[in-house]
Amino acid sequence: MEWGGEVIEFHLDARSGVAPYMQLIRQVRHALRLGVLNEGDKLPTVKEVVARVAINPNTVSKAYRELEYEGLVTARPGLGTFVTRTLVGDSLSKHEPLRQGLARWLTEAREAGLDDESIEALFLSSFRTFSEARG
Amino acid sequence: MIWMTWRQFRTPALATGTLLLALLGGLALTWSEVTELATQTGYTGCQGDACRAAAETFLQALQPGWASEFHIAAIGALYLLPALVGIFWGAPLVARELESGTYRMVFSQSVSRGRWLVVKLAVGGGAAALGAGLLSLVLTEWAQPIDGASADRMNPLVFAARGVVPVGYATLAFVVGVATGLLLRRTLGAMAVTLLVVVSLQIAAPFVVRPWLAQPITTVTPLTFDGDFGISMSPDTGRMTVHVEPDRRGDWVVSSTTITSTGAEFTGPADLTRCGPRALGGREACQRWLGEQNLSLKVSYVPGSKFWGLQWREFGVLIALTVVLSLFCLWWVRRRLV
Amino acid sequence: MTSALIADGLTKRYGRRSALNDCTLDIPAGHVVGLVGPNGAGKSTLLQLACGLLDPTAGRIEVLGARPVSGSPQVGFVAQDTPVYAGLTVADHLRMGAHLNPSWDAALAERRIAQVGLDPKQKAGKLSGGQRAQLALTVAAAKRPNLLLLDEPVAALDPLARRNFLQGLMELTAEQGMSIVMSSHLVADLERVCDHLIVLVASRVRVAGDVDDLLATHHRLVGRRRDTTELGVGRALVEQSHTEVQSTLVVRSTAPIVDPSWQVDRLDLEDIVLAYMSGATGDGTGRVLEGQR
Secondary structure, three states: OOOOOOOOOOOOOOOOOOOHHHHHHHHHHHHHHHOOOOOOOEEOOHHHHHHHHOOOHHHHHHHHHHHHHOOOEEEEOOOEEEEOOOOHHHHHHHHHHHHHHHHHHHHHHHHOOOOHHHHHHHHHHHHHHHHHHOO | OHHHHHHHHHHHHHHHHHHHHHHHHHHHHHHHHHHHHHHHOOOOOOOOOHHHHHHHHHHHHHOOOHHHHHHHHHHHHHHHHHHHHHHHHHHHHHHHHHHHOOHHHHOOOOOOHHHHHHHHHHHHHHHHHHHHHHHHHHHHHHOHHHHHHHOOOOOHHHHOOOOOHHHHHHHHHHHHHHHHHHHHOOHHHHHHHHHHHHHHHHHHHHHHHHHHHHOOEEEEEEOOOOOOOEEEEOOOOOOEEEEOOOOOOOOEEEEEEEEOOOOOEOOOOOOOOOOOOOOOOHHHHHHHHHHOOOOEEEEEEEOHHHHHHHHHHHHHHHHHHHHHHHHHHHHHHHHHOO | OOEEEEEEEEEEEEOOEEEEEEEEEEEEOOOEEEEEOOOOOOHHHHHHHHOOOOOOOEEEEEEOOEOOOOOOOOEEEEOOOOOOOOOOEHHHHHHHHHHHOOOOOHHHHHHHHHHOOOOOOOEHHHOOHHHHHHHHHHHHHHOOOOEEEEEOOOOOOOHHHHHHHHHHHHHHHHHHOOEEEEEOOOHHHHHHHOOEEEEEEOOEEEEEEEHHHHHHHEEEEEEEOOOOOOOOOOEEEEEEEEOOOEEEEEEEEOOOOOOOOEEEEEOOHHHHHHHHHHHOOOOHHHHHHHHHO
């Protein structure tokens, strides 16, 4: 049951309103983005996750299937689930231009008379609508 | 299921078993005492009229020894056993499972409710029958010289502590306990009700059930008043009753009444000039007067020879009740329990 | 999708009081199904009917395609308050299981007992609530049923014992692949362990579905007060409450809600369940307005 240093640990936030399988996916993606997980690294087995987090095994399988579908991991029968691709490169390099775009938008919003809270509410609701529209 | 039943049952079973073993040990140790005294007093192998006196001597000789103590203890135990078995084996058997909720655990194992109860009834009832049967048969054998000498085994008190009848009482009491536990669903309440039912049964049996089963023989013999008799009378009204002890050694006298020629019970009135404190002529005069009244003694009795016949009949009735009550329990646990 | 449990017009009455009244539902197999609802909704009665402890007064119930009988090797049951034999040791309970179940998995039972740290020689009456629940779960699981029913198994446990119990349960699910139906009113626990949820209110199924779907399709809308009949197709109103100026709605919608006049929030499972429970009590509007005066 002891996990080596090469695998990640999952946790669940019951009050987030985010489906548990989606929370697992996000945690894997996040680890990939931060470089915590690299190509060839093994994800914990379903049983290990279940024993650790007290989560439904179907949920873990579903998250892994989804990650596999996205091409981030691959399941090798009898061996486990392994990372096939990281997200480090493609995101970090694009951060800077995006940040500049966002800063410009924020300036516009201020000039239109919105205060900090209105800007935050507007951003969050647009973001949510946007991401839900894309599934 | 047998393992499970034994595991839950073993503590009360062992406790009762120890008690029985102590009594059986006592009977075994005093066995020689009884047979030796019977020989010494000349009771064993006696002939004819000499037996009456020898028997008396034998019974007298037994009084101070351990044998009579164990005799009384064993009879007491056979009376106590049904109540104990009913209260401590029968009543908690199902009631405790219902009370503590463990029935929900055992009923969700791969064993049907019917089988569960059948095994429990069989093991508990079997153990009760075995314990009561063993003690009763050993006691019957042990007490054979005593019963012969006292000619008392038809006595209702002794009768239920001899032969096969105790087996019937023990098994019936056990099932009574199970059934009340099943219906009341409370151990303590079931224990109390079981005690009540078993004791009433033991009281009712000699007064109601046994006379009915035995179908006593009734005889009417003219009274001559030359033997022993007792009179009770009221000197003012002349109301008078006469008590005559019928000579029915070895039989069970169910009832004995003094009747007039019309067949009604004799209640007087007495001739106050010949009977009573103001009468002249004393006891003889009264005796003569009574002799002139054409009185008879009506005795209803069960002959001692019917001992084993009656034993099996009573046993049969008790076992039949046990079976009926067991079937009821089975039906209840399958259909009505929850 | 095969069914673990089908009820059709299922009714259980005790004298005049009815514990379950005309209940119709279909619980899919191969899932960990959470059965939630307020006290008295009939959850416990339904589960006891499903394992044959109770007989229905009316209606039909089928478990794994057959009429339930107690003593079936197919169905395991962990009763409410997890009763165990106080006078028997932990090892005795396992021996009982071995004697009473032809399909008993002794290795599984012993492994689990060791894993949860139970002393086989300990009398069950001396166990803590959490240990007792683990023992009851072990006995029920080592029977290797196809369907395991649990009636409020964690209700009486402290949070740590609760977590340990659910971990054990989920490990068993991962190993054995059995269907599980558990009733609970602790929705936060169900969210992580269940993949299917049924909300039962007064013997009626208020909502049933996969947990992921329920989370994805329920939204809380907050905005200026308005009439709520204009929600649009594919949207169902679950709960509503209004003040003089503001309306708060819980809406089920498969499509995302794009309407700048509403502030749209996610709901966690507990909020969703609560919305269905309170929405079932009658006209939400009147009740809330009443409360404000």
